Amino acid sequence: TLHAYGIVAHAGRWYVTGKDARIGEDRTFRLDRIAEARTRPGSFEAPVGPGPAQRVLSAFATAEYRYEVTLRIHGTVEQIRAHLPAGIATLEDHGPAAGQDRATERWLRVELRAERLDWLPRVLASLDRPFVIERPDELRDLVTALADRLASCARRA
Structure with a gap:
């Protein structure tokens, strides 16, 4: 379950960013890699701090690489x-x-x-x-x- 709070276009691709309800951390996913999505009942508060675009860019800059x-x-x-x-x-x-x-x-x-x-x-x-x-x-x-x-x-x- 992803509490999505932003969809961001970057370098020709679309990304969704939000909080993963299972682990309680921010996650970013490429939209073209999501096979199925559905809405669930309930609501959540978007976090304070950097906006979705900055969160996506930060995730790219701090991702695990060699x-x-x-x-x-x-x-x-x-x-x-x-x-x-x-x-x-x-x-x-x-x-x-x-x-x-x-x-x-x-x-x-x-x-x-x-x-x-x-x-x-x-x-x-x-x-x-x-x-x-x-x-x-x-x-x-x-x-x-x-x-x-x-x-x-x-x-x-």
Whole structure:
């Protein structure tokens, strides 16, 4: 039983989000994967807090994947979100930033999960912002390899 409180379109697909009555936690399901639905008697209160769209994006960004990636990137929220949207990564201030404007450059902790890492070095390069890789070490190796390839190509006459 799902106490649905939102239907959200994202990346060409429709999702329903709500509270799973059996386990008491938020769940998100793709609508095209639901074979049957029926209404049940009763009512429930929609939760306070983020709206359905933010809940769906947060579920995507925190889903279980092979790699858990943690970075620190120096920039604005908008600079980072242009390359790592809310459906991919979560952002939080790293260090004291109380009351800072979203347009102010600062260090932000970026967390994301991925099944593969091969795409991430190109995204980090395209940010053109200072960054620190906290984990995993495999990402550091991939970024170094990309930097070496780029430097080698740039030296060619």
